Amino acid sequence: MEMIRSILGSCLRDFFYAPICCQCSRALESPVSPLCLSCELRLPYACRTFGQTHNLQARLAGRTRLAASGYFLEFRKGSSGAQLIHQIKYDTALNLAQYWAQVWSRSLTFEGIWQKSILVSVPPNRWKSRLRGYHAACELADYLGEYLGLDVNHNLLNRKWITRSQTRLGRSDRWDNLQGVYRWSGAPIPDTPLILVDDVVTTGATVEACLKILQKQTAQPLGLLSLAYTV
Numbered sequence: 001m002e003m004i005r006s007i008l009g010s011c012l013r014d015f016f017y018a019p020i021c022c023q024c025s026r027a028l029e030s031p032v033s034p035l036c037l038s039c040e041l042r043l044p045y046a047c048r049t050f051g052q053t054h055n056l057q058a059r060l061a062g063r064t065r066l067a068a069s070g071y072f073l074e075f076r077k078g079s080s081g082a083q084l085i086h087q088i089k090y091d092t093a094l095n096l097a098q099y100w101a102q103v104w105s106r107s108l109t110f111e112g113i114w115q116k117s118i119l120v121s122v123p124p125n126r127w128k129s130r131l132r133g134y135h136a137a138c139e140l141a142d143y144l145g146e147y148l149g150l151d152v153n154h155n156l157l158n159r160k161w162i163t164r165s166q167t168r169l170g171r172s173d174r175w176d177n178l179q180g181v182y183r184w185s186g187a188p189i190p191d192t193p194l195i196l197v198d199d200v201v202t203t204g205a206t207v208e209a210c211l212k213i214l215q216k217q218t219a220q221p222l223g224l225l226s227l228a229y230t231v
Ligand SMILES: [Zn+2]
Pocket: 021, 022, 023, 024, 025, 026, 035, 036, 037, 038, 039, 040
């Protein structure tokens, strides 16, 4: 009787608490990934290595001293990939961010001077991140730093004050909205390459504003890693 009760209890536990896919809510085949195989195969993974020959680099070319960049996922607004990024940004799906950082880091190699890089996350709107309890770009930088063996610093680049949300603005409005928002804290670090980390790049106005601050602080190359790039 005791054994039957124990088996029944275990079945009920599995039924109610079995890990489910972030996307379709079906039970997961493997505890390693927060996505089921079917959802994972349908995602627009870009798995871009860190370099110069892709759309994100082309979009930002000539505007800053950005030397190399990379992104993991390429999506259109409203797609399944976009829904998952929304979960990471707003619904605490940090297990998914960690899983993607781990997978992505296997495709990223940093050689020569890049091995001395510091990862700098795009700073949060402090009021919003306090309400949410976290900031996706900071969490992502921490995961990437861990898997890539690179230093992370969240205090070098800060956001000055609360501004209008960028979400519904076009490129030129975003640029106007961002003027003077970011600032550098501390002394310049001329010998250190800096790699900016963001969760998603849409128009590129935010990362451009941040890169313009970073390029005044180092004589070494600048990089950019964004989990997703909106095409
Ligand atoms: Zn699924």
